[in-house]
Amino acid sequence: AELKKLGLAVANLQANFFNQIKQSVEAEAKKRGIEVITVDAKGDGPTQVNQIQDLLTQKIDALIYIPAGAAAATVPVKLAKSAGIPVVNVDRNAEGAPGDTFLATDSVASAKAVCDYILKEAGGKGKMVIIHGQKGTTPEVDRSKGCAESLKAYPDVKVVAEQFSNIWSQDEGFQIMQNMLQANPDVSIVFAQADGLALGAAQAIKVANPSQKIVVGGFDGDTAALEALSKGVFNVTATQQTQKMGRDAVENAAKLVAGEKVPPVQLLDATLTTKENVAGFIANHP
Amino acid sequence: MRRCAVTDPVLSLRGISKWYGPLQVLKNVSLDVYPGEVVALLGENGAGKSTLSGIIAGSRTPSEGSMTWLGQPYAPATPREAIDKGVVLIHQELQLLPQLSIAENVFIGRWPMKNGVVDRAQMVRRAQDQLARLNLHIPATRTVAGLSTANQQLIEIAKALALNAKLLILDEPTAALGGAETEALFEQVRKLRSQGVGIVYISHRMEEIKRITDRIVVLRDGERVQEFSDSATPVRTIVESMVGRPLDRLFPALPVPTDHPVLQVSGLCSPDNSFRDVTFDVRAGEILGIAGLVGAGRTELVRAISGADPISAGSIKLEGEELRLRDPADAIAKGIVMVPEDRKEQGLVVGHRIGENIIYANLDKLGGRWITPSVKRSFAEKAVAKFGVKGRAEQYASDLSGGNQQKVVIAKWLMRDPKVVVLDEPTRGIDVGARAGIYDIIVNLAKRGVAVIVVSSDLEEVLGVSNRILVLAQGKQAGILNRDQANDVSVMELATI
Amino acid sequence: MALDINEHGLSSGAWLSKLKGATGPLVGLLALCVFLSLSTDTFLSVRNGLNILDQITVLGIMAVGMTFVILIGGIDLSVGSALALAMMVMGWTANVAGLPLPVGIVFALVASGVSGLIVGLLVTQFRVPAFIATLAMMSAARGVANMITDGQQIVGFPDWFMMLAIDRHFGVLTATVFLMLAVVLAAWLFLHFRSEGRMLYAVGGNPEVARLAGINVPLVTIGVYVASSVLAGLAGIVLAARLDSVQPSSGLGYELDTIAAVVIGGTSLSGGAGGIGGTLIGVLIIGVLRNGLNLLNVSPFLQQVIIGIVIVLAVGAETIRRRRA
């Protein structure tokens, strides 16, 4: 069979990372003459289940699926499977019901790299806070795991506060960091699990104007974040290959529809990005 | 006082008609009002008096006809335009903002300004002056909420007086007023008349009409049917012109009460002292009137008896059994029901159908089974028919005239066969014809052995309908008069101690 | 037809007029359906119809409770949180405490009922405005829902549970859709034919009139908030079946959706007027609109704009209709 109509179910278009993937999927599909139907769950699992029902009603040939929540992730896959539609999971995968293939960044390794960098930058000691992503989602779980590994090597760093965000957004990052700074004014290290959160945190720090230096690490390589990185707004991120992820997703969907076999998990690298090497990513996002 | 033939009218109406959809409520009405005269506008409920007032004051637009103001064509599109010309209407319904101060209410929409800002000090001062004109000595900075209806009505009047009107229309200004307040109002009306203000006066109280007005114009079914300018015209003639048929009598003959006491009240006190140490009983088949000046505590007393307000001391016994009333439901369950003084806020859900309103008071009787539309309709229709409500069960209460609304309130209670019926101001704002109907209902209740309590500010009414009259003065029981001892002098003497 | 009139006292015209404020929305709904049937080849199919029913179960159940609340002139902002609380209590009971799932369901309904009871007591005994009482409960119940598992979701319930939302019995209705329809029907019968139902209208029409008519206004009020919360809890259980999981952030923002459905359906926010029929129309408008926009392949951002416009049209149509009349 041939891939003619593709459903794209996005978790939340307000996150730049997803928006980049969406734009890449749509560009790639256009190139191949494939029709894409995009739906945005705005972070709500039940909404996404409804949307996927509607996609299936429209007889899509394949589904690219970025789960909106941690909890409901299995249902859409089951729905699609029972309709005989192949599923490409991107960024997040559900344990009980994985997609036919899963495309994502190796978050454990990349988060370890980011944390290694900020912990070293801070001199290997001090108080640290972690702003998590949406609780229980694959990237949140993996990035927490990666950073924890890194922390093992730095016994003098004390994690004094951890909080979860809901939609990985800048407002949330700002709010959470502001709260954390009130309770812990002497924080010197911040790991925010996405660039939106990191940018918000950096701004909260700027507004609070603390006496100590605070190192901030993010994740993603959001368009706006890379600009900010180049201006020294925060210290480091891991740039994910969003463009490639989008292209690969379409590619894999086409293969699955054609009946070809694809590996169940395909992890991509993210590149540790600092002020030094950011220019290349701004010019040309991977 | 006769108008001078050479002066021109301030206001002339020619051929005014008004339709609401297919319903014509004013038919080709013409009217002149001259400076310095008081014209009474009379008619039954629904005759079109308020509609005509609204047209003059710019709050409604006529469907046909024309008006002139001081000789110039006059067609106000908004109340503002009319007010600016000097046409001021005191609406039948209170038009006050309870959350705001009295002063602000008096000057609403026309705040005294100084340097582009509202001059609050001046506003309070001037409002206080206006209140003083009506013998009202309440601080003008007080909020309106919580004031008695009578005082609110006086504020409404003060609001109009502050406007320096050339034409003042008063739509039932005394419906909620007692004798003293009415006098204060009349004094102001006379003063304005002597200053050359033209006045249109609407009321259902015939004795007032005779006292204050120079000329009487009667509306019937939206038509101007007659004019009386001879002050010697007997009331009966005027009333018959209003209702369009001969009227035999207003008050029916009272039955003789039994000796069996149904309700016994002793030493009753209210927590806020609005009445103290009240003791009386009402026998089966008896009508007990309660009289007193405005603010004497009559409403509070009957509300307490019917469970609407708490008491702080004393006892209420029904057929010998002492009652502990925590809320109206308790009283209703025992057979004590009340027709409250404020029809629109307490008696009826005006936005709902008549049938529903009747059902609301009888839900426990209908409860436990399915209230199907047919159950509901037959129940409501029975009530409507039994008490002569002019209307159908599925009509909205808001579509009925005041008199018919009042009958619905009575009907909803009487379907329960109560032992004690309390009526607080049962004929407020109701025309003479409809009033006779309500008196008939009251007397028929007594004939059936019900104990009836009637509270009224209309002295003629209490005198006409009661076997005995309890008089309250500032919350204290001033005395109980038998029918043969009671007359306006004896009642007023007790009320003013 | 003539028989109809005699039996139910209502001609078909009268039936229409029974919907009162909802005729505009009904026209809007029908117009929407006609438009979607013509402009897509997927909308008008049994399968899609059943999908829509599936999709509105949660909203539909919550909207029934909200109709009660709005009818008495109140408002309930806590429904989304009550839903989450019920879900977490159920999940915890079944998957952490290890009790049978039905016990979890009972606990869940009790938990949401308690939340409604607290709201009812705050409103009637402490005179806290409903808006504030339910706003506070929205925050507090969400907090408790989060604390149960420290913010963690719980995944995986017995198969029979999930099947309630998936198995189409007799090839048509899932158990959850059936439940919603049963709730709607029961609520309609209750409001129309039971004296307790009529009390809601009286209280909403004018609480003082209702009190003087012998109706126990505080009791009715408390009952209504408990009902609204329990129905939100029930909706949470349906949602759990649909998602085969529970998480404490469920139902965020549902309060506005639910109120919108009720108000679009012609129930007046000032109380005393409206009903379940209108609410069903309101729920369907929201459901059909979201479904249709997906089928039309309207881009997500434009969808938001169109949803806004259609809601205004559906409600505004009522005004225009009245003006003509």
Next chain:
Amino acid sequence: MALDINEHGLSSGAWLSKLKGATGPLVGLLALCVFLSLSTDTFLSVRNGLNILDQITVLGIMAVGMTFVILIGGIDLSVGSALALAMMVMGWTANVAGLPLPVGIVFALVASGVSGLIVGLLVTQFRVPAFIATLAMMSAARGVANMITDGQQIVGFPDWFMMLAIDRHFGVLTATVFLMLAVVLAAWLFLHFRSEGRMLYAVGGNPEVARLAGINVPLVTIGVYVASSVLAGLAGIVLAARLDSVQPSSGLGYELDTIAAVVIGGTSLSGGAGGIGGTLIGVLIIGVLRNGLNLLNVSPFLQQVIIGIVIVLAVGAETIRRRRA
């Protein structure tokens, strides 16, 4: 004292009573402050006080507009979206179209004003209930905000802009806090001393009474919705300065926060009663509460529960006070 009465017509006791519905909340606010001063060593400091002021700027400005709306008996659910719309228009004008930022600010305020104008027209001319009209606008304006940059955020404005939210002039107030205080003061003066301000109370108290008193009710209503939207837009600009970026998801859920602040401050949802003084107290309660819970290092989930409880206490205190009286 006697002099006071003569000069201002108000004794100090009367001043307190001017707050009417807000005395309970004021007591609540004071109790909260005393409690936090005793239980933390960080709360009672100039620095923390200034922090709180910074944190409430956005809410404070929006709450002023919402006070107007609620005073006339309306409600505005679209403020969060109007804020986002203004932010995106400003960002797009300045960073995409490349016009000077002040031009962007003007365009932003105009855009939010248009959104308020549409709401006002819907409410007055098409009789759409405010709840529905603003709910629809909430969806539509959010959609438009998203479409401007296809959902992307815009980061990086001229330094002077960000400094408005950071630089503490004379070591005390940032420009944005100053702006908020100016807005609050202006609104207070307007409501108290301008006839247009008094009209709001009349319209909210009873629109028919207002009409009969010659007040142009539709015009007042439209003006109020425009003001509310423009103030939300202004809050958006302040937020942009604070975040040094704009994104279309900003302000999600702010409508309930804003309404809560106003209602906690004693302004009645049924209109006609309340004022800016109370709103300021409501905003401060929310601000101090959030700040205090952080200083006390209360876990986020427990914070939600406590926020709910404190809101109820602050408002319920009013009832208890009245009962005593």
